[in-house]
Amino acid sequence: MRGSLLHKEIESLAGALALGEATDADRRAYREHIASCTRCLTELGGEHELARTTATIVQARDGEVWDPQPGNVLRRRSRGLSPVVRFAAAFAITFGLAASALHYFAVPARTAPASVVSYIPAAETIRHGATPAAPQTQQRRLMVYHNVVQMARAPVAPSESRSLAAQPSSRTPEIAAVTVYPQTAPRSKAPASVPVWRDPVWRTVARMTTTSLSETSPQRVSSAEMLQLRSAGRSLTNEAAPLGGETAINPQPPMIAYAEGAEGTTAFEVLIDERGMPTKCVITKPAGYRFLDEAVCKAAMKARYSPKTLDGRPVPGLYRDAFTFRVSSNESDGLPKPIH
Amino acid sequence: MEQVYLVTGISAAQSRVEALVREHQTKLARYIRRMVGDADVALDITQDVFFSAYRTLQREPERPLTAGWLYKTATNTAISFLRRKKILRFMSLDREHDVRSLRIDERSAASIDLQAAMRRLPAEQAAAIMLTSYAGYSSQEAAAILGTSADAIRQRVCRALRTMRAVMTESV
Numbered sequence: 001m002r003g004s005l006l007h008k009e010i011e012s013l014a015g016a017l018a019l020g021e022a023t024d025a026d027r028r029a030y031r032e033h034i035a036s037c038t039r040c041l042t043e044l045g046g047e048h049e050l051a052r053t054t055a056t057i058v059q060a061r062d063g064e065v066w067d068p069q070p071g072n073v074l075r076r077r078s079r080g081l082s083p084v085v086r087f088a089a090a091f092a093i094t095f096g097l098a099a100s101a102l103h104y105f106a107v108p109a110r111t112a113p114a115s116v117v118s119y120i121p122a123a124e125t126i127r128h129g130a131t132p133a134a135p136q137t138q139q140r141r142l143m144v145y146h147n148v149v150q151m152a153r154a155p156v157a158p159s160e161s162r163s164l165a166a167q168p169s170s171r172t173p174e175i176a177a178v179t180v181y182p183q184t185a186p187r188s189k190a191p192a193s194v195p196v197w198r199d200p201v202w203r204t205v206a207r208m209t210t211t212s213l214s215e216t217s218p219q220r221v222s223s224a225e226m227l228q229l230r231s232a233g234r235s236l237t238n239e240a241a242p243l244g245g246e247t248a249i250n251p252q253p254p255m256i257a258y259a260e261g262a263e264g265t266t267a268f269e270v271l272i273d274e275r276g277m278p279t280k281c282v283i284t285k286p287a288g289y290r291f292l293d294e295a296v297c298k299a300a301m302k303a304r305y306s307p308k309t310l311d312g313r314p315v316p317g318l319y320r321d322a323f324t325f326r327v328s329s330n331e332s333d334g335l336p337k338p339i340h
Numbered sequence: 341m342e343q344v345y346l347v348t349g350i351s352a353a354q355s356r357v358e359a360l361v362r363e364h365q366t367k368l369a370r371y372i373r374r375m376v377g378d379a380d381v382a383l384d385i386t387q388d389v390f391f392s393a394y395r396t397l398q399r400e401p402e403r404p405l406t407a408g409w410l411y412k413t414a415t416n417t418a419i420s421f422l423r424r425k426k427i428l429r430f431m432s433l434d435r436e437h438d439v440r441s442l443r444i445d446e447r448s449a450a451s452i453d454l455q456a457a458m459r460r461l462p463a464e465q466a467a468a469i470m471l472t473s474y475a476g477y478s479s480q481e482a483a484a485i486l487g488t489s490a491d492a493i494r495q496r497v498c499r500a501l502r503t504m505r506a507v508m509t510e511s512v
Contacts, residue, residue: 011498015494019472021478050501060451
């Protein structure tokens with residue numbers, strides 16, 4: 001009885017905390033309750049956890065671009081009956097030509113640059129596909145970009161992580177020996193350092209670098225949309241891509257990967273629906289260790305994507321990428337060795 | 341004589357509604373869109389809210405209409421819409437509704453997560469969380485708008501956040 005009463009109170013306390021209306025006494029009471037009640041801790045989380053969820057809502061709100069113009073809202077039903085018509089007409093006069101001019105001229109003007117932007121990668125793609133003027137040796141060469149995850153283990157040293165984080169930007173991209181599926185859009189990404197976790201004895205570092213190399217095999221056309229694109233010729237497409245760049249997919253191999261010294265390349269495809277949500281992850285080339293494949297797919301399904309667009313409309317698409325895992329055994333400096 | 345009075349009444353009401361529209365329209369429309377999850381429906385409801393503001397001012401020209409009144413009307417309309425939609429979904433008359441309710445054109449992950457969570461919330465909790473976190477009212481103000489106590493609002497906010505947290509952290 002007492003417990004349930006307290007539980008009701010704690011909900012209102014947590015609400016106040018999340019809304020930033022709590023006093024110091026409220027915070028203390030909440031902390032004390034959380035410390036003794038595991039159920040509340042798992043269900044509600046700590047005090048900052050609640051504020052973080054609220055912050056997501058604020059973030060979603062501030063990112064909104066949808067802005068219905070007065071003309072749009074109030075003219076929608078102008079085809080209706082008497083009072084509605086009179087009111088809408090009054091508003092049309094009030095806002096005058098300005099609103100209608102905004103509606104009719106500003107909207108096409110806004111969409112036009114968007115199609116221009118989306119045209120550039122499409123032109124690139126088509127040029128790659130058939131350029132008779134290109135030299136014979138260069139004709140079928142495609143730039144292949146892929147990610148390499150380098151895992152290293154090193155003894156814990158607090159100052160070291162900072163120097164490691166500063167390191168990657170100065171390094172040049174490394175060339176890997178393993179080829180993967182080509183990407184249509186050329187990407188340039190600074191290599192990112194991805195510290196994974198700390199262990200009391202030694203720490204592990206999975207560092208991701210984007211490497212590139214040329215390949216002679218022709219581009220694989222697997223999906224019907226691709227064929228459609230080629231035949232249509234004038235269709236403008238943007239391929240699906242992860243939001244926040246390719247480093248948004250951040251596979252975290254389990255501890256056993258380090259212990260086993262698992263190395264390998266995992267190539268995968270993620271189906272992206274028109275909302276940008278991943279629906280399915282398919283391993284097209286397994287690394288040879290199931291936990292590496294699973295780590296990659298798990299990370300890929302966690303990321304959000306910008307959907308593929310066809311003529312400016314979002315359509316379901318496919319995102320292809322690959323990760324190469326390397327284990328660095330050099331424990332003295334903790335820095336990953338260059339590949340081959 | 342009567343006609344003259346009517347005309348001046350309309351123009352006064354009209355100018356006040358116009359000011360309200362200018363100030364609150366975009367925010368209100370976005371708020372309603374989050375509540376109902378559909379831009380078209382949101383525009384319709386926004387329009388209804390401003391029409392009813394206009395009618396109210398025509399009837400009682402002295403009545404002070406604030407943003408709170410607009411949000412109250414909007415919330416009530418949105419809640420009754422959500423209830424109607426729920427019945428439709430329950431009777432599975434309209435499968436389209438489910439698909440359409442996800443169509444919010446903002447691309448950010450936060451926006452997608454928020455909308456996914458909103459679909460799972462009961463209407464009262466949705467209204468509480470949207471009025472406070474999204475529209476920026478304090479829990480007292482939200483309580484006045486929804487006609488409950490501030491404690492009840494905080495409780496609803498907490499329950500809504502719990503659901504949202506579960507939605508955001510679950511791996512797809």
